[in-house]
Amino acid sequence: MTQKRRFILSIDGGGVRGLIPLRILETLESRLGQRGVNKPMHQIFDLMAGTSTGGLITAGLSAPRPGGKAGEAAATIAELRNFYEREARDIFKNSITARLARALSNPLGLFDETYDTRPLEKLLKERFGWTSMASALTKLVLTAYDIEQRKAVFMTNGLEENGSQPNDYYFWQAVRATTAAPSYFEPARVENLTLKSDEALVDGGVFMNDPAIAAYLEARKIGWDQDELVILSLGTGKAEKRPFPYKEAIGWGALGWMQPSKGVPILSIFADGQSQTSAYQAQHLFDELPNVTYHRLNAVLDAEAEDMDNARPGNIIALNGAADRVIRDHTVLLDELADLLKAHMETSETDAQHPDLVHAA
DSSP states (O other), X not given: OOOOEEEEEEEOOOGGXXXXXXXXXXXXXXXXXXXXXXXXXXXXXXXXXXXXXXHHHHHHHHSBOTTOOTTOBSOOHXXXXXXXXXXXXXXXXXXXXXXXXXXXXXXXXXXXXSSOSHHHHHHHHHHHTTOBGGGOSSEEEEEEEETTTTEEEEEESSOOTTSOOOOOBBHHHHHHHHTOOTTTSOOEEEEETTTTEEEEEEEGGGTOSSOHHHHHHHHHHHTOTTSEEEEEEEOOXXXXXXXXXXXXXXXXXXXXXXXXXXXXXXXXXXXXHHHHHHHHXXXXXXXXXXXXXXXXXXXXXXXXXXXXXXXXXXHHHHHHHHHHHHHHHTHHHHHHHHHHHHHHHHHOOOOOOOOOOOSOO
16 A cells, blocks of 8 residues: 555644634745645645634634635635634623623623623634535544533544544534633533534533644544654644742632633643643654654743733734744744645645535525
8 A cells, every 4th residue: 555645734722822823824825835836724734633723723724615616615814814813802802891781690790601602603603604524625623522421522524433424513513612611601502413412512622722642543543544644733822931829829719710810720721731741742652653743833922922812902913923933933844844745735646535515504
């Protein structure tokens, strides 16, 4: 059997910080254009995996555009950048009027989610329509967690361990689920189209903020175990100089650990700790596998830029600056990846099929 080279993209969770990996993809797209390759990302990467904001990006790049041309993705990189730089302000809007209205309807508003899910759901429905993941333009993995059945959920269009087809979900609901960060958004109620049942899902970042290893395992399930895998794992930045002082933490109590004004410390620690651990494990695991090449790019953030819901213009400038530094520091690697991808497009035949749209409006 002839060995093939497969390219895999993995993107971490991190809210509005998804602008950072998106900017890296933007510069990769530009480098490919300079080499005469003007293909959408779903034709560049054989498999994409995303958690939370990474799930939104990968779904946008791999879902078919409702009413669009055959093979046209739901979103371009430019459209996604516009979302993070402009539209995200409407998602992470927390006006005094809205808070008062919710407080009146919920006397225990202190324990209510920070943001109204309706603006996000409206945007997702407009972008994805009612197309399901079975129609994805490339292989895809999105992570979530089922709070009723207490299990990790990997929403994919690949294969299960026994070779059967995976459960299918509407794209917009899958993205709503993977971005349902506890305390920020309510859990998502999604339809399992295969089992014809409802599931209650929250952000996959509660157990897998960095989905690189999940992407690798999905590739193995598909049958790419003998192929050469090139994995590009993109983080959403980490604030190394933002400590949570012991003297403050010992007095927080349950509410303090979940306090948005402090950046929801417990979620920040969970996400950062999981991403660090997963990247460390992936580096050592893949170093020992002869057919796997693994690249991990991440940014260092200023302390105030870590909050996943900070969509203010000043922070968008800071996130773009962090992305610029990553791109500058990895210029050689990005050029090498562009060369490899160009060769991949010219000489390799993909196994990706172009399925008919299903469950589409």
